[in-house]
Amino acid sequence: MKNNLFTIGRLSEQTGCVVQTIRYYERIGLLPEPDRSPRGHRLYNEDILNRLKFILRTRQLGFNIEERRTFLELVDGGKYTCHKIRQKTLLHAQEIKRKIRDLKKMERELLKMTDQCNDGSGTDCSILATLFRN
Amino acid sequence: MKNNLFTIGRLSEQTGCVVQTIRYYERIGLLPEPDRSPRGHRLYNEDILNRLKFILRTRQLGFNIEERRTFLELVDGGKYTCHKIRQKTLLHAQEIKRKIRDLKKMERELLKMTDQCNDGSGTDCSILATLFRN
DNA sequence: GCTTGCAGCTATAGTTACTATAGCATGTAT
DNA sequence: ATACATGCTATAGTAACTATAGCTGCAAGC
Ligand SMILES: [Zn+2]
Ligand SMILES: [Zn+2]
Ligand SMILES: [Zn+2]
Ligand SMILES: [Zn+2]
Numbered sequence: 615m616k617n618n619l620f621t622i623g624r625l626s627e628q629t630g631c632v633v634q635t636i637r638y639y640e641r642i643g644l645l646p647e648p649d650r651s652p653r654g655h656r657l658y659n660e661d662i663l664n665r666l667k668f669i670l671r672t673r674q675l676g677f678n679i680e681e682r683r684t685f686l687e688l689v690d691g692g693k694y695t696c697h698k699i700r701q702k703t704l705l706h707a708q709e710i711k712r713k714i715r716d717l718k719k720m721e722r723e724l725l726k727m728t729d730q731c732n733d734g735s736g737t738d739c740s741i742l743a744t745l746f747r748n
Numbered sequence: 749m750k751n752n753l754f755t756i757g758r759l760s761e762q763t764g765c766v767v768q769t770i771r772y773y774e775r776i777g778l779l780p781e782p783d784r785s786p787r788g789h790r791l792y793n794e795d796i797l798n799r800l801k802f803i804l805r806t807r808q809l810g811f812n813i814e815e816r817r818t819f820l821e822l823v824d825g826g827k828y829t830c831h832k833i834r835q836k837t838l839l840h841a842q843e844i845k846r847k848i849r850d851l852k853k854m855e856r857e858l859l860k861m862t863d864q865c866n867d868g869s870g871t872d873c874s875i876l877a878t879l880f881r882n
Numbered sequence: 883g884c885t886t887g888c889a890g891c892t893a894t895a896g897t898t899a900c901t902a903t904a905g906c907a908t909g910t911a912t
Numbered sequence: 913a914t915a916c917a918t919g920c921t922a923t924a925g926t927a928a929c930t931a932t933a934g935c936t937g938c939a940a941g942c
Contacts, residue, residue, distance in 0.1 A: 656919085672879060675858060692871065696874075696875075704862050718848060720809050734830045736830055737826065757889065757890080788890080788891065
Protein backbone atom coordinates (compact mmCIF):
# COMPACT_ATOMS: atom_id res chain seq x y z
CA MET A 615 0.00 0.00 0.00
CA LYS A 616 2.14 2.73 1.37
CA ASN A 617 4.85 4.62 -0.34
CA ASN A 618 5.91 6.27 2.88
CA LEU A 619 9.33 7.69 2.47
CA PHE A 620 11.40 8.90 5.38
CA THR A 621 14.58 10.78 5.97
CA ILE A 622 17.92 9.51 7.13
CA GLY A 623 17.18 10.78 10.63
CA ARG A 624 14.06 8.61 10.79
CA LEU A 625 15.97 5.64 9.43
CA SER A 626 18.59 6.21 12.07
CA GLU A 627 15.95 6.25 14.81
CA GLN A 628 14.27 3.13 13.49
CA THR A 629 17.46 1.15 13.42
CA GLY A 630 19.70 2.68 16.03
CA CYS A 631 22.34 3.12 13.38
CA VAL A 632 24.02 6.49 13.37
CA VAL A 633 23.54 8.71 10.36
CA GLN A 634 27.15 8.77 9.26
CA THR A 635 27.26 5.01 9.23
CA ILE A 636 24.20 4.85 7.01
CA ARG A 637 25.86 7.19 4.54
CA TYR A 638 29.02 5.13 4.84
CA TYR A 639 27.17 1.94 3.94
CA GLU A 640 25.76 3.70 0.93
CA ARG A 641 29.20 4.91 -0.12
CA ILE A 642 30.68 1.41 0.00
CA GLY A 643 27.70 -0.06 -1.78
CA LEU A 644 25.98 -2.04 0.96
CA LEU A 645 22.97 0.23 0.72
CA PRO A 646 21.63 1.54 -2.60
CA GLU A 647 21.55 5.21 -3.42
CA PRO A 648 18.09 6.24 -2.33
CA ASP A 649 15.80 8.72 -3.96
CA ARG A 650 16.28 12.35 -3.06
CA SER A 651 13.88 15.07 -2.09
CA PRO A 652 13.85 18.28 -4.14
CA ARG A 653 16.27 19.65 -1.56
CA GLY A 654 18.65 16.77 -2.05
CA HIS A 655 17.79 14.93 1.16
CA ARG A 656 17.85 11.13 1.06
CA LEU A 657 14.44 9.47 1.14
CA TYR A 658 14.22 5.88 2.28
CA ASN A 659 11.58 3.22 1.96
CA GLU A 660 10.77 -0.01 3.78
CA ASP A 661 13.01 -2.08 1.55
CA ILE A 662 16.08 -0.13 2.47
CA LEU A 663 15.02 -0.13 6.11
CA ASN A 664 14.92 -3.91 6.05
CA ARG A 665 18.18 -4.10 4.22
CA LEU A 666 19.83 -1.93 6.85
CA LYS A 667 18.36 -4.04 9.63
CA PHE A 668 19.83 -7.09 7.98
CA ILE A 669 23.23 -5.44 7.78
CA LEU A 670 23.05 -4.46 11.43
CA ARG A 671 22.10 -7.98 12.54
CA THR A 672 25.01 -9.48 10.66
CA ARG A 673 27.19 -6.80 12.20
CA GLN A 674 26.04 -7.84 15.66
CA LEU A 675 27.03 -11.37 14.79
CA GLY A 676 30.55 -10.22 13.99
CA PHE A 677 30.46 -10.59 10.22
CA ASN A 678 32.85 -8.15 8.61
CA ILE A 679 31.94 -5.83 5.78
CA GLU A 680 32.96 -8.21 3.02
CA GLU A 681 31.01 -11.06 4.56
CA ARG A 682 27.98 -8.82 4.84
CA ARG A 683 28.45 -7.76 1.26
CA THR A 684 28.62 -11.38 0.15
CA PHE A 685 25.42 -12.23 1.99
CA LEU A 686 23.64 -9.34 0.38
CA GLU A 687 24.93 -10.24 -3.08
CA LEU A 688 23.81 -13.83 -2.66
CA VAL A 689 20.36 -12.70 -1.65
CA ASP A 690 20.19 -10.00 -4.31
CA GLY A 691 21.26 -12.39 -7.01
CA GLY A 692 18.90 -15.05 -5.73
CA LYS A 693 21.39 -17.69 -6.78
CA TYR A 694 22.39 -19.17 -3.47
CA THR A 695 21.52 -22.32 -1.68
CA CYS A 696 20.61 -22.93 1.89
CA HIS A 697 23.76 -25.03 2.06
CA LYS A 698 25.93 -22.14 0.91
CA ILE A 699 24.50 -19.79 3.50
CA ARG A 700 25.00 -22.37 6.19
CA GLN A 701 28.61 -22.94 5.16
CA LYS A 702 29.39 -19.25 5.32
CA THR A 703 27.81 -19.03 8.71
CA LEU A 704 29.70 -22.04 10.02
CA LEU A 705 32.96 -20.70 8.68
CA HIS A 706 32.39 -17.47 10.50
CA ALA A 707 31.46 -19.33 13.66
CA GLN A 708 34.83 -21.01 13.49
CA GLU A 709 36.57 -17.65 13.26
CA ILE A 710 34.73 -16.61 16.37
CA LYS A 711 35.70 -19.81 18.08
CA ARG A 712 39.36 -19.14 17.29
CA LYS A 713 39.11 -15.66 18.70
CA ILE A 714 37.56 -17.03 21.86
CA ARG A 715 40.33 -19.59 22.17
CA ASP A 716 43.01 -16.92 21.78
CA LEU A 717 41.37 -14.64 24.31
CA LYS A 718 40.95 -17.45 26.79
CA LYS A 719 44.61 -18.19 26.55
CA MET A 720 45.38 -14.55 27.31
CA GLU A 721 42.96 -14.61 30.20
CA ARG A 722 44.52 -17.74 31.70
CA GLU A 723 47.98 -16.26 31.51
CA LEU A 724 46.86 -12.97 32.99
CA LEU A 725 45.11 -14.64 35.89
CA LYS A 726 48.06 -16.91 36.53
CA MET A 727 50.21 -13.81 36.84
CA THR A 728 47.85 -11.95 39.13
CA ASP A 729 47.52 -15.05 41.28
CA GLN A 730 51.22 -15.17 41.85
CA CYS A 731 51.52 -11.46 42.56
CA ASN A 732 51.61 -10.55 46.24
CA ASP A 733 49.67 -7.33 45.64
CA GLY A 734 52.00 -5.47 47.99
CA SER A 735 53.34 -1.94 48.20
CA GLY A 736 56.86 -2.84 47.10
CA THR A 737 58.39 -2.89 43.66
CA ASP A 738 59.30 -6.53 43.59
CA CYS A 739 56.47 -7.71 41.38
CA SER A 740 56.23 -11.20 40.01
CA ILE A 741 54.09 -9.96 37.13
CA LEU A 742 56.88 -7.73 35.93
CA ALA A 743 59.36 -10.51 36.55
CA THR A 744 57.35 -12.76 34.28
CA LEU A 745 57.03 -10.13 31.60
CA PHE A 746 60.75 -9.42 31.70
CA ARG A 747 61.94 -12.98 31.96
CA ASN A 748 64.26 -14.07 29.19
CA MET B 749 80.98 -7.09 29.95
CA LYS B 750 80.10 -6.95 26.32
CA ASN B 751 79.12 -3.95 24.35
CA ASN B 752 77.88 -5.97 21.42
CA LEU B 753 75.71 -3.87 19.25
CA PHE B 754 73.53 -5.29 16.55
CA THR B 755 71.46 -4.07 13.65
CA ILE B 756 67.72 -3.86 13.31
CA GLY B 757 67.77 -7.01 11.21
CA ARG B 758 69.41 -8.93 14.04
CA LEU B 759 66.96 -7.48 16.54
CA SER B 760 64.14 -8.56 14.29
CA GLU B 761 65.51 -12.10 14.14
CA GLN B 762 66.03 -12.29 17.87
CA THR B 763 62.49 -11.22 18.66
CA GLY B 764 60.42 -12.25 15.68
CA CYS B 765 59.22 -8.67 15.41
CA VAL B 766 59.26 -7.30 11.89
CA VAL B 767 61.57 -4.42 11.14
CA GLN B 768 58.89 -1.88 10.35
CA THR B 769 57.22 -2.52 13.64
CA ILE B 770 60.46 -1.93 15.52
CA ARG B 771 60.84 1.42 13.80
CA TYR B 772 57.20 2.13 14.52
CA TYR B 773 57.70 1.49 18.23
CA GLU B 774 60.62 3.87 18.16
CA ARG B 775 58.58 6.52 16.40
CA ILE B 776 55.81 6.39 18.97
CA GLY B 777 58.25 6.36 21.84
CA LEU B 778 57.98 2.83 23.16
CA LEU B 779 61.56 2.17 22.18
CA PRO B 780 64.32 4.75 22.59
CA GLU B 781 66.23 6.14 19.66
CA PRO B 782 69.24 3.88 19.45
CA ASP B 783 72.79 4.80 18.56
CA ARG B 784 73.63 4.90 14.90
CA SER B 785 76.51 3.54 12.91
CA PRO B 786 78.56 5.97 10.80
CA ARG B 787 76.28 5.02 7.94
CA GLY B 788 73.19 5.92 9.90
CA HIS B 789 72.07 2.40 10.68
CA ARG B 790 70.46 1.75 14.06
CA LEU B 791 72.58 -0.12 16.54
CA TYR B 792 70.87 -1.91 19.39
CA ASN B 793 72.07 -3.30 22.68
CA GLU B 794 70.78 -5.88 25.13
CA ASP B 795 68.71 -3.34 27.05
CA ILE B 796 66.65 -2.44 24.03
CA LEU B 797 66.36 -6.09 23.09
CA ASN B 798 64.87 -6.83 26.50
CA ARG B 799 62.60 -3.83 26.29
CA LEU B 800 61.28 -4.99 22.94
CA LYS B 801 60.75 -8.50 24.30
CA PHE B 802 58.71 -6.99 27.12
CA ILE B 803 56.61 -5.02 24.65
CA LEU B 804 56.00 -8.12 22.57
CA ARG B 805 54.94 -10.18 25.60
CA THR B 806 52.45 -7.55 26.67
CA ARG B 807 51.26 -7.44 23.08
CA GLN B 808 50.68 -11.19 23.16
CA LEU B 809 48.62 -10.68 26.27
CA GLY B 810 46.39 -8.22 24.44
CA PHE B 811 47.53 -5.00 26.11
CA ASN B 812 47.08 -2.09 23.75
CA ILE B 813 49.77 0.45 22.98
CA GLU B 814 48.78 2.87 25.72
CA GLU B 815 48.71 0.11 28.31
CA ARG B 816 52.13 -1.02 27.17
CA ARG B 817 53.36 2.54 27.34
CA THR B 818 52.03 2.90 30.88
CA PHE B 819 53.76 -0.28 31.98
CA LEU B 820 57.02 0.92 30.54
CA GLU B 821 56.66 4.33 32.14
CA LEU B 822 55.95 2.80 35.51
CA VAL B 823 59.00 0.61 35.25
CA ASP B 824 61.17 3.40 33.84
CA GLY B 825 60.12 5.80 36.56
CA GLY B 826 60.55 3.13 39.22
CA LYS B 827 57.65 4.66 41.13
CA TYR B 828 55.09 1.89 40.97
CA THR B 829 53.91 -0.67 43.43
CA CYS B 830 53.26 -4.32 42.99
CA HIS B 831 49.65 -3.49 43.82
CA LYS B 832 49.42 -1.00 40.97
CA ILE B 833 50.80 -3.44 38.44
CA ARG B 834 48.41 -6.11 39.62
CA GLN B 835 45.46 -3.74 39.35
CA LYS B 836 46.30 -2.83 35.78
CA THR B 837 46.63 -6.46 34.93
CA LEU B 838 43.34 -7.38 36.53
CA LEU B 839 41.58 -4.54 34.80
CA HIS B 840 42.86 -5.75 31.48
CA ALA B 841 41.84 -9.32 32.31
CA GLN B 842 38.32 -8.02 32.79
CA GLU B 843 38.35 -6.41 29.34
CA ILE B 844 39.38 -9.75 27.93
CA LYS B 845 36.61 -11.45 29.85
CA ARG B 846 34.08 -9.03 28.37
CA LYS B 847 35.33 -9.71 24.88
CA ILE B 848 35.03 -13.43 25.49
CA ARG B 849 31.49 -13.00 26.75
CA ASP B 850 30.50 -11.00 23.67
CA LEU B 851 32.06 -13.48 21.31
CA LYS B 852 30.43 -16.39 23.06
CA LYS B 853 27.07 -14.76 22.61
CA MET B 854 27.76 -14.40 18.89
CA GLU B 855 28.87 -18.00 18.72
CA ARG B 856 25.73 -19.26 20.45
CA GLU B 857 23.50 -17.35 18.08
CA LEU B 858 25.41 -18.49 15.05
CA LEU B 859 25.26 -22.11 16.09
CA LYS B 860 21.59 -21.84 16.91
CA MET B 861 21.00 -20.62 13.38
CA THR B 862 23.09 -23.29 11.70
CA ASP B 863 21.36 -25.93 13.79
CA GLN B 864 17.99 -24.88 12.50
CA CYS B 865 19.11 -24.65 8.91
CA ASN B 866 18.29 -27.69 6.79
CA ASP B 867 21.51 -27.37 4.78
CA GLY B 868 19.60 -28.10 1.59
CA SER B 869 19.94 -27.05 -2.01
CA GLY B 870 16.92 -24.75 -2.01
CA THR B 871 16.69 -21.06 -1.28
CA ASP B 872 14.35 -21.28 1.68
CA CYS B 873 16.93 -20.76 4.41
CA SER B 874 16.05 -20.33 8.05
CA ILE B 875 19.29 -18.46 8.63
CA LEU B 876 18.29 -15.78 6.17
CA ALA B 877 14.79 -15.81 7.61
CA THR B 878 16.23 -15.08 11.04
CA LEU B 879 18.49 -12.36 9.75
CA PHE B 880 15.63 -10.72 7.86
CA ARG B 881 12.99 -11.12 10.54
CA ASN B 882 11.44 -7.88 11.67
C1' DG C 883 84.10 -1.85 -14.47
C1' DC C 884 79.46 -3.15 -14.16
C1' DT C 885 75.60 -5.25 -12.41
C1' DT C 886 73.01 -7.58 -9.02
C1' DG C 887 71.48 -8.33 -4.45
C1' DC C 888 70.97 -7.25 0.16
C1' DA C 889 70.33 -4.45 4.13
C1' DG C 890 69.63 -0.31 5.79
C1' DC C 891 67.23 4.48 5.57
C1' DT C 892 62.97 8.05 5.32
C1' DA C 893 58.47 9.41 4.23
C1' DT C 894 54.09 8.20 3.08
C1' DA C 895 50.01 5.44 2.18
C1' DG C 896 47.05 1.53 3.05
C1' DT C 897 44.38 -1.47 6.14
C1' DT C 898 39.19 -2.02 8.89
C1' DA C 899 34.91 -0.15 10.07
C1' DC C 900 33.46 3.30 11.40
C1' DT C 901 33.19 8.17 13.72
C1' DA C 902 33.88 13.00 13.81
C1' DT C 903 34.65 17.41 12.00
C1' DA C 904 34.28 21.61 8.98
C1' DG C 905 31.62 24.31 6.40
C1' DC C 906 27.52 24.86 3.96
C1' DA C 907 22.15 25.09 2.86
C1' DT C 908 17.45 25.12 4.20
C1' DG C 909 13.22 25.02 7.03
C1' DT C 910 10.92 25.99 11.33
C1' DA C 911 10.22 28.21 15.79
C1' DT C 912 10.68 32.26 18.77
C1' DA D 913 16.04 38.60 12.89
C1' DT D 914 17.94 34.90 15.08
C1' DA D 915 18.59 30.49 16.70
C1' DC D 916 18.11 25.63 16.17
C1' DA D 917 17.52 21.34 13.83
C1' DT D 918 18.34 18.58 10.05
C1' DG D 919 20.30 17.65 6.05
C1' DC D 920 24.36 17.80 2.68
C1' DT D 921 29.59 16.93 0.98
C1' DA D 922 34.29 16.23 1.63
C1' DT D 923 37.83 15.14 4.50
C1' DA D 924 40.32 13.58 8.55
C1' DG D 925 40.87 10.78 12.56
C1' DT D 926 40.96 6.30 15.11
C1' DA D 927 44.36 1.59 16.39
C1' DA D 928 48.22 -0.85 15.48
C1' DC D 929 50.51 -1.99 12.51
C1' DT D 930 52.06 -3.24 7.42
C1' DA D 931 53.57 -2.13 2.93
C1' DT D 932 55.34 0.68 -0.61
C1' DA D 933 58.43 3.97 -3.13
C1' DG D 934 62.62 5.65 -3.71
C1' DC D 935 67.09 6.34 -1.80
C1' DT D 936 72.20 4.94 -0.12
C1' DG D 937 76.04 1.93 0.43
C1' DC D 938 78.50 -2.38 0.55
C1' DA D 939 79.99 -6.94 -1.18
C1' DA D 940 80.17 -10.60 -4.62
C1' DG D 941 80.20 -12.34 -9.30
C1' DC D 942 81.26 -11.84 -14.17
ZN1 LIG E 1 33.72 -13.81 9.71
ZN1 LIG F 1 53.12 -7.96 41.84
ZN1 LIG G 1 43.55 -3.76 28.12
ZN1 LIG H 1 19.45 -22.63 5.54
